[in-house]
Amino acid sequence: MQTHDWQVIVREYGPLVWQTAYRLLPNHADAADCFQETFLTALELSRRQQVRNLPGLLVRLATTRAIDRLRQKNRRSRTEPSNEEPQATGADPLDQLEAEDLAIQLREAIADLPAQEAKVFCLRYLSELSYRQIARELEIGISAVGVSLHRAKARLRQSLAQTTVSSEVSDEQSR
């Protein structure tokens, strides 16, 4: 059994959890919900078992919650219009729009991945955990991490390429 000062933990690891959630959920309300669920789940887990790596646990929980919410949102967004918030930067509006579209396409592709591949991909390339850390957090082997990562990248490449080609075709038709 462990005792944690959760106020200190939230203030210390809050930015890490928020960044992890906000990358996958650029909607403020969704990211806030994911943020709170992550810490509440971590509290429950810390009561049941000993936590050795709290930041790793928080990143893994935030990634899992964000992917779950992204999947739900993706299913809804096939029938409803998207309401993602634009990122205000000083870049050219057209470049910014293209970058936003690319990020949205990647989020949708991640949401379409199998759960474990999506988690492995996000932990590796968004949270930048090592293979060993990912294996420890997800309780799988390092070779399984490599296989999942390879499959996830292949699926994402295929999905992004299809989306790009279809968008180009629709652009040509609209012209």
Next chain:
Amino acid sequence: MNRADDERDILAEALARLKGQGLSQEPPKAVVEQTIRRLAEAGSATGDPDTSSARRVFLGRITITAPLAAAALIAVGFAIGRLSSPAEPSLEELREALAPTVAASIEPALRAALLEDVRQRCEVALTASYDKMSAELTQQYREDMNRYAVQTLAASNAVTNRLLAELLENIDAAQAQDLDRVARALEEIELNRMQDKTQLAAGLQTLASRTADELTQTRRQFVQLLANHQPKDPGPQPRPFQNPTERKQP
């Protein structure tokens, strides 16, 4: 670059865009405070592990000593009550005496709870309106961009078509002018040729007539010369003068 490189670049670029979106984001203070509050509520509702274990030990001791202490307290209380039985206090007096104290102790807490509730409601309402407004602005921004692109394309197409039409007109006019100039040059050449031909024919006729005159005159002078120098002993008769053309004939 082959197709695999394109796809890899797309994935790398998309990853870079996605990673860049969350870098400068800090959790809002309201979300942090609300999370801490919910954690505190969850902790107090189910109990912290250490406090619950201490509580179990404490409860174990209590179960042993509590009956004894309770019996002693009951006995002492009964004795004191019997010895000093005061008159029953009036309920109204008690209420009046306690009212200011209770009001003073409860009012700040009630006020704070009310303020906190109002603040939370305001935050939720503001967050919802912010999300809605952001979505509307995003949609409007995209529609404006599309409309602007369509208008720009239409205008550029119209200008391009007008410039092409003007270019074709200019090319046609230049070709017509060139053809006209060539036709006039050909007419002038033909006229000069006809004049030269006429002049050449007249000159040739003049030359022929003068040549015929000169030939007749020469023949006459030759005959006269022969007549003037006729010898007395005529030898063999000279052959009469023949035209070179006549001499060639058999």
